[in-house]
Amino acid sequence: MAFIQKHQYSLRNHNTFGIDVRAEQFISYDTVEELVSILQELRAQGKRILQIGGGSNLLFTKDFPGVILHSNIQFLEYVSRGSTEILVRVGSGVVWDDFCAEMARKNYYGSENLSYIPGEVGASAVQNIGAYGVEVGSIIKEVETVEIATGTPRVFQASECEYGYRDSIFKNRLRGQYIVTAVVYRLSTIPQVHLEYGQLKDLRAKEETPTAQTIRDAVIAIRRTKLPEPCELGSAGSFFKNPVVPLEKYRQLCAEYKDVPHYVVSEDSIKIPAAWLIEQCGWKGKTHGGAAVYEKQPLILVNQHHATPQDIVELASLIQQSVQDKFQIQILPEVNYI
Ligand code: EPU
Numbered sequence: 630m631a632f633i634q635k636h637q638y639s640l641r642n643h644n645t646f647g648i649d650v651r652a653e654q655f656i657s658y659d660t661v662e663e664l665v666s667i668l669q670e671l672r673a674q675g676k677r678i679l680q681i682g683g684g685s686n687l688l689f690t691k692d693f694p695g696v697i698l699h700s701n702i703q704f705l706e707y708v709s710r711g712s713t714e715i716l717v718r719v720g721s722g723v724v725w726d727d728f729c730a731e732m733a734r735k736n737y738y739g740s741e742n743l744s745y746i747p748g749e750v751g752a753s754a755v756q757n758i759g760a761y762g763v764e765v766g767s768i769i770k771e772v773e774t775v776e777i778a779t780g781t782p783r784v785f786q787a788s789e790c791e792y793g794y795r796d797s798i799f800k801n802r803l804r805g806q807y808i809v810t811a812v813v814y815r816l817s818t819i820p821q822v823h824l825e826y827g828q829l830k831d832l833r834a835k836e837e838t839p840t841a842q843t844i845r846d847a848v849i850a851i852r853r854t855k856l857p858e859p860c861e862l863g864s865a866g867s868f869f870k871n872p873v874v875p876l877e878k879y880r881q882l883c884a885e886y887k888d889v890p891h892y893v894v895s896e897d898s899i900k901i902p903a904a905w906l907i908e909q910c911g912w913k914g915k916t917h918g919g920a921a922v923y924e925k926q927p928l929i930l931v932n933q934h935h936a937t938p939q940d941i942v943e944l945a946s947l948i949q950q951s952v953q954d955k956f957q958i959q960i961l962p963e964v965n966y967i
Contacts, residue, residue, distance in 0.1 A: 632667065633701075634659040640697065644684035645747055646932050646941065647863035652697040659701050661810050665780040668808075671696055676939045678777060679967065680808045682752030683724070686865050688964050690938040700751050700809055705731065710818075716770060717873055718813045721751030722770065725758070733845040734814055739768040739816035741844040742823055745852045752810035755799040757792045759850055762826040766792030772799075774807040783807065795963055855926045863932030864923065868945060869960045870905045871928075882956070892938055903952075903960045904928040908952040917944035942966070 638655040641647055654676070658664045671678055677695030681687060702720035705728065709716045715737055719728055729744045742763040748756075753765045769792075772785045785807075791798040799807060810892045822844060824833040832839050832847050839847075857864050871892075879899040882889045886909070892900040905915070907927040914924035914932060918940030923929040930941055945962060952960050 632656055632663050632745075638697075640684070640693070643681060643697070644687050644865075645701065645859040645863060646684075646688060646865055646936070648689050648932070648936070648938055648941075650689040650692045650938070652693040652695070653700070654696040656696060657699040657701045659703075660777060661702065661782065664698070664700070664702075664775055664808065664810065668696070668775070668777060668780045671779075672778075679805075680751075680754075682721075682749040683747055685859070686752065686756055687967055688865060688896045688938060688941060688962075689967050690942060693785075693967065699809065700749070700808070700810065704811075708813060713819050714815055714817050716813055716815055718811055719750045720811050721809045723750045725749055725753050728814075729845065733841045736841050737816035738819060738821045738841050739763075739814065739914055740831075741841040742826075742848055742859055744845040744848045750812050752808050754790070754812045755797055755798050757790075757795055757800075759795065761829055761851075761903065764789065764792065764794075768814050768816060770813040772809055773811040773813070774809050776801075776807055778806065794873075800965075811846070834875035846883050857923060857929065857931055860925075863936070864929050865964045867903075867928045867963050868930040869907075869928060869948075870963045871903050872901050872906075872958050872960050873898050874958060875897055875899075878958070901929070901958070906952045906956055907948055907959065908956060909950070910955050912948055913952070917947065920944045922948070 635655045638652050638919050639649055640652055641649040655872045656667055658667055659680040678698060680698045686886060700724045701720035705719040706718050707715060708718050716865060725748050726745055728750060729740045743758060743765060746758050746760060754769060757764050757766045769787045772790060772841045774783050776783055820838055828851050829847060851877060873894050876897045876899055890902050894900050904927050911924045915922050919934040919936030920940035921931050921933040923931050930944060949960055954957055
């Protein structure tokens, strides 16, 4: 077998916060067959199991008393090429942005707005990653998994994945029960662009028909100005989800504040950027121990200087409390605490 197995292993390079906790055991596998046999062995030992991707949405709060599994299933194959769309099947261990780069290079539309998001293909389908008006659930056809309890493969159609804002069946109802091994994406071979979001509107004005590649380039440029590079400053991207409030609550805010930023979700619900709420509470650039609120985007908490998990957990809960006190709005972490 080709899998890698380590004991008392530091997870520092497996979480983008750069938190230095240890896992009792860490196993990286290359194929579905390897995964199935590893699961069989671990079941017999009764070990606690956690599958991770690039660790870009995790906050390890302490050493992990069990086995961390990591997919190194690496392939990208074209399942079909029609006149207007292609189906591409991708291994869960492929770096998400490598996939986006390949699609943009071929000028296939669908993943370009999601360029440069850290993480891997498997996690994209669990987290329903989203950016600039697109969520990955909208380009997923099916998700190939293995059930942890039995080692049985199961394919979920996108319609079964219960995709919502940063949410899926794998994060929710079936949390911890299935491991994603591959994802089949559906992309368009003809331009299908989403340029409604903020700074991407400028691109629409500038270019008549931007290609997948030019949109990708623009998205990367925007992300570079707003989001810290994980290799330079540890973070997990947005720490909180943007809260959705009733229309009435939004109206109350407008009576008190000028130009409240918002996105209309439905007739009677409005999404308010948590970044704005946090900034209004005066948190931008503030520190707590080694953790800090990123000065360019206060939705992001960063590991500024050897932050402990407790620094980050405490800072997050102080922020939640002050948003609650000032606005009576609850903001919830997007990041998974382990
Ligand atoms: N804002 C402020 N102050 C700031 C920054 C932003 O008030 O310092 C307000 C502005 O009104 C701005 C609004 O917040 O218009 C939205 O900011 P931004 O465009 O940066 O997006 P976001 O809502 O904060 C979400 C996603 C990001 C994604 C961007 C772009 C969530 C939790 N986050 O952030 O996703 O990249 O939109 O689509 O939905 C991630 O999930 O890790 C992530 C980075």
